[in-house]
Amino acid sequence: MSVQLMSGNEAIARGAWEAGCTIGVAYPGTPSTETMESFATYEGVYAEWCTNEKVAVEVGVGASAAGARVLSTMKHVGVNVAADPLFTAAYTGVNGGFVILAADDPGMYSSQNEQDSHFYAAASHTPMLDPSDSSEALAFTRSAFELSERFDVPFMIRSTVRVSHTKTPVEAGEKINYEPKPYEKNAAKWVMMPAFAKPRRKVQLQRIRDLEEWAEECPFNRIEKKGSEVGIVCGGAVYQHVVDALPDASVFKVGLSWPLPKQALNDFANSVDALFVVEEGSEYLTKQVASLGVNVSEFPAELPRDGELSPGLIKRAFGIDAPEHMDSPDDVPGRPPALCAGCPHRLVFKELSRIKAIVTGDIGCYTLGALPPLASMDTCIDMGASVSMSHGFELALAGRDHAPIVAVIGDSTFGHSGLSSLITTVYNKGAGTVCILDNRTTAMTGRQGNPFNGVTLQNRESRELDLVGLVSALGIQNVTVVNPHDAKAVRNALKVATKEQADDLSVIVFKAPCVLLHRERKPYFFVNGDCRSCGQCTTLGCPALSKDADTGLAAIDSAMCIGCGQCAQYCGFGAIEQIPASSMNGGAR
Ligand SMILES: Cc1ncc(C[n+]2csc(CCOP(=O)(O)OP(=O)(O)O)c2C)c(N)n1
Structure with missing residues (x-):
């Protein structure tokens, strides 16, 4: 055992490797991407990018059926693409343990929406674990393979940007000696045509009951009892914000987000005066908890339903005056993304x-x-x-x-x-x-x-x-x-x-290759005295090009220019020139 600093993504990869997982299949997508990149570096594993998430999960189901432990990773919208095999894999179940990472992006740092993957777990009846930090990410993933085999179903891990990308200490363990399972032909389990799918659905229903029973004792759920006034149900990264924001509240920390433990949650609710569910971006947990007969209280003030939560936002929902973010000022200038200088697009x-x-x-x-x-x-x-x-x-x-x-x-x-x-x-x-x-x-x-x-x-x-x-x-x-x-x-x-x-x-x-593939430093361009301030070159939106606010004259930042020459083609006055290669001074600028 050694303590190492790892991101949640790296910890998931490590947990998979320690569990004897030898096959990784994925399509990249923020915030999940580094998980498979990290897994690919471990000794004795095979990892590949597939054309898309559906293909990745199908390759995964095949490898699991053949007896290997498999990890598949994707971002939340990738789960939409993979939903078709996912729902039926929750009928067939597994042979070798199969774990799927769904990495959500509340706040849409790099996504077109901020859907909550919990709904997929509940809808497909695939158990889901929500680590709150890298240490849990490793431990949950490692266990998920064994649990996947025990309950004969894929297990999902749900992370969010904060868990995936934050580095926290983990205790890295040893790799277990996993013997791949033998493959045995079994059409009733693996051929999901109606004649076989109908009995498999009954198998699934029994499995759901088994999982619900296990959920009551699941070691990934945890009660942190403090005062008896306020009880909070939360999980994932939100748990970290809740303990920051409300240090006196009792917390039911959800590690297994589907299925939820009915009895344990009701007991917790009965131990506090008021129970609140704090979650990011959707009302999955709130509605699930309420559906178990728990009386969920309304927040005194509003808890945002979009974007990421912060301790400040949670405090505000409880009527406590606080800035949205505790440590960063609200006036940090925005830095909108732009195509790179020299981008072929x-x-x-x-x-x-x-x-x-x-x-x-x-x-x-x-x-x-x-x-x-x-x-x-x-x-x-x-x-x-x-x-x-x-x-x-x-x-x-x-x-x-x-x-x-x-x-x-x-x-x-x-x-x-x-x-x-x-x-x-x-x-x-x-x-x-x-x-x-x-x-x-x-x-x-x-x-x-x-x-x-x-x-x-x-x-x-x-x-x-x-x-x-x-x-x-x-x-x-x-x-x-x-x-x-x-x-x-x-x-x-x-x-x-x-x-x-x-x-x-x-x-x-x-x-033409992306500029980030070949950081070839060609002689840069500069604006000579013939510039007529027409602004044509700046319509290209190159970050190396700017216009003087007073004179309108164009200027090129030689440190950013990579010498692609795109802008020079749009200057009608020959005002954009390239410096001679000889004056590049060995490429230094
Ligand atoms: C279903 C889905 N999977 C993954 C992503 C993450 N993602 C966003 S853009 C992108 C690939 C872009 O590559 P390419 O089409 O070659 O364009 P480039 O960025 O190279 O210009 C990926 C994987 C996504 N948005 N949706």
Whole structure:
């Protein structure tokens, strides 16, 4: 045993490894991503990125059926994608223990919504554990594998950003010697057609009763008895805020968030004058606790139902005057995200804004193309939706005058679910233009590999899918590959696709590596005396470029400029120049 400082994600990976889990399957997504990246570094494990979360869980169910212990990780919206196998895996159960991490993002630091994964646990009847720190993350995960086998069902771990990303001490233990289970063919357990699923549903119902009974004694729930006036039910990161905010309150700390212990919660409620449920972002726990016959009290003041909680917000809900955040001032300036200097996505959005296209967008770094000054994205809902939504726009606007309809999707997102959307458009003879922004990586979540660059999680030998060949094989004839740093080429490709091939379906692959992959320092650009303050260059939204508030003259921050030369192509006066390579002084700036 050694005490180490670990994030919740690292601790979950460690817990899985210690439990003898040898297979990890995931699709990246904040705040879950580092879990699989960390797991992949342990001796004797196999870990891979799958094309999406549904595939990951299905690979996981297969590996579990074959007798291995398996970890699958995803962010909360990934659980939507994986919901199909998840619900039925809660019928089949497991062979080797199967643990699924659902990492939620209350406050939407990097997500399009802030759904609460507890609902999936309850709806699919999959037990769920809520660690409050890294130490619990390790311990809960480690136990979850054994429990998964004991109750013959996958176990879910639910974390939130605070648990996933905060580093706290853990006692790292040894790896157990887990013997994979033998595989035995058993259609009644694994073939979920009605004839077998009906009896399995009865197995599931009995399992739910068993789990409910176990919940009463579950060591992951804990009562911290203080005063008898106020009792709080809470779990996960919120528990930490509650003990900070209300040190005199008694706490029922929920470690097993589904199923909840009916008797234990009623006993706790009866031991205090008033019982409150404190939770982030939804009313899952409140309604579940109330459904067990517990009288849940109303807060004296409002507890926000959106965003993350803080000790201050909890105090306020109890009528105690407190700032929202205890330690940080409220006047910290916002730092909105922007496409990096030299990002290969930038000119595509610049040119799309020039042609005033209707741009159905998708999820990735390129979603930032929606923000000013580029402001050239009309929609963004979920991964893959750009392609299917552009088809929807085409259907609805057919026969009416409309701007060109262009879908914009990243390479990883295309592999995740854009491909099946594109097949729908091809099959139904749809038109429009699909831009695949192939920056050779899954940039937004930290540069993971994906099928179109052939980089695998553990750097094992792989195959790189031929994107152009794949799209062409669908029967799309207008497929071009364009350098996205070349403004004229981007403009021309979009013009041809949206005008000359307007009645057809076309795909443009904009291919150039993400700047974060190759921090190649080319000579930087500077603004010479010919600048006429026209502001064209600053419409690109490059963080290295700014405009003097008084003179309107453009300026380039040489420390940020990576020498991509995108801006120089938009200056009509030759005012943006590159310094000679010889004056780079070995690359130092
Ligand atoms: C269902 C789902 N899974 C995972 C994510 C997390 N996520 C956001 S963007 C992204 C990938 C973006 O990669 P790519 O499409 O290649 O675009 P890039 O960021 O490289 O421009 C991922 C995995 C998500 N938002 N939704």
